[in-house]
Each structure stands twice: as C-alpha cells, then as structure tokens.
Amino acid sequence: QQQVRQSPQSLTVWEGGTTVLTCSYEDSTFNYFPWYQQFPGEGPALLISILSVSDKKEDGRFTTFFNKREKKLSLHIIDSQPGDSATYFCAASAGGNYKPTFGKGTSLVVHP
Amino acid sequence: NSKVIQTPRYLVKGQGQKAKMRCIPEKGHPVVFWYQQNKNNEFKFLINFQNQEVLQQIDMTEKRFSAECPSNSPCSLEIQSSEAGDSALYLCASSLSMGNQDTQYFGPGTRLLVL
Numbered sequence: 001q002q003q004v005r006q007s008p009q010s011l012t013v014w015e016g017g018t019t020v021l022t023c024s025y026e027d028s029t030f031n032y033f034p035w036y037q038q039f040p041g042e043g044p045a046l047l048i049s050i051l052s053v054s055d056k057k058e059d060g061r062f063t064t065f066f067n068k069r070e071k072k073l074s075l076h077i078i079d080s081q082p083g084d085s086a087t088y089f090c091a092a093s094a095g096g097n098y099k100p101t102f103g104k105g106t107s108l109v110v111h112p
Numbered sequence: 113n114s115k116v117i118q119t120p121r122y123l124v125k126g127q128g129q130k131a132k133m134r135c136i137p138e139k140g141h142p143v144v145f146w147y148q149q150n151k152n153n154e155f156k157f158l159i160n161f162q163n164q165e166v167l168q169q170i171d172m173t174e175k176r177f178s179a180e181c182p183s184n185s186p187c188s189l190e191i192q193s194s195e196a197g198d199s200a201l202y203l204c205a206s207s208l209s210m211g212n213q214d215t216q217y218f219g220p221g222t223r224l225l226v227l
Contacts, residue, residue: 031212032212032213034215036218041220042220042221043114043116043118043203043205043218043219043220043221044203044218045114045217045218046215046216046217049213049215051213087153089153089155093212093213094212095211095212095213098143098145098160098167098168098210098211098212099145099157099160099168100212100216102154102155104152104153104154105153
C-alpha cells in the first residue's frame with residue numbers, strides 16, 4: 001500500500017518557468033511533510049518542510065502548500081533554474097514514529 | 113551540506129556473498145537511519161538506532177540483514193547472503209534526536225550490485 005503518492009513522475013520546464021510538484025497521502029496521523037532534493041550520485045537533502053498546522057511555507061524560490069482537508073501538498077519552484085534539475089521527493093511522518101514515508105519522486109529537468 | 117560519510121560508494125558482490133557497508137553520522141548526531149532506495153526510487157526503511165540501541169527495524173532486516181552502531185566506531189549494515197533483489201542504493205542518515213520533525217541528513221549512499 002503506497003501511503004504517499006507523488007506526481008508527476010517526470011517534468012520538464014524551461015528556465016524561468018514555474019515548477020509545480022504534488023503529493024497526496026492517506027494516513028491522517030501524518031503531521032510533518034519534508035521535501036527532499038536529490039542530485040545524481042548524492043543522497044537526498046532537505047529542501048523545505050511544513051507542519052500540518054500550517055498551510056504555506058516559503059524559502060526563497062521554493063514554496064510548499066499544505067491542504068489538510070484534501071490530504072494534499074505541493075511544491076512550487078518559481079524562476080526555475082537548470083541547477084534545479086534533480087529528483088524531488090515528498091515525505092510524511094507522524095509524531096512518535098521516527099521513520100518517514102517517501103513518495104516515489106519527480107524527476108525535474110529545467111532546460112536553459 | 114551533509115557530513116554523513118558512507119563507504120564504500122560502490123560494492124559488487126555475487127549471490128550468497130556477504131556485503132558490508134559503513135556509515136559515519138554527523139558529529140553529535142545520536143540517531144542513525146538506514147534506507148534502501150531501489151531503481152524505481154522507492155525508499156524502504158530498514159532500521160534506526162539511537163546511540164547503540166535499535167529503535168525500529170523491519171522484518172527483512174531481522175532475517176538476512178544485520179546492523180550495528182558501536183560506540184566510537186562507524187555504524188554498519190551487513191547483508192549476510194546477498195540476493196539479486198538486494199541491488200540498490202543504501203542510504204544512511206543521521207539526526208539530532210528521535211523527533212519526527214528533526215531533519216535527517218543523508219550520506220551519498222553505497223550502491224550495491226549483486227550479480
């Protein structure tokens with residue numbers, strides 16, 4: 001059973017465009033949602049995260065939105081750059097359960 | 113940038129052979145996680161430790177996989193008898209505490225190929 005669904009599987013955007021990645025989840029006990037960025041040959045790195053008590057968090061060009069009622073979250077990247085080309089994973093975890101559940105990732109390519 | 117060190121970066125084993133990989137967590141991080149990331153990018157949690165104690169582990173880990181985090185030595189994950197299906201990227205991550213909201217810092221991984 002896949003508890004965190006991520007879409008699209010892959011995405012290509014032009015430099016300067018806006019990238020939108022989405023995730024949905026099923027477990028209503030999830031309360032923390034990090035997004036990770038992974039470059040080839042490297043491990044994932046935390047990009048931005050949001051708690052279920054918030055509906056938006058912004059960090060520079062990266063913004064994550066959270067909709068508790070619909071059990072959905074999204075990652076928006078404005079002014080996308082070729083250096084943003086990577087695989088992005090959303091994850092979810094519940095308090096008291098230390099291990100997050102990851103989505104299958106979105107492979108993003110930003111063309112100059 | 114993460115300072116989690118994983119060795120070796122690449123590991124090639126035959127079926128039935130032992131495969132051992134090591135992880136040095138970030139300094140001061142008592143919590144260590146091991147994940148398996150397969151070719152479809154799916155993450156599978158294997159085991160986690162706080163200091164030298166196992167907190168959680170999955171059934172697969174209990175059978176052919178063994179892991180430890182001895183004091184003053186690198187953590188290790190060992191597959192006793194490798195199978196083709198074990199071919200994957202093995203990621204180690206460390207964090208400051210057990211809270212689910214604490215950032216996990218990942219190493220670059222050990223890519224295991226079982227022939």
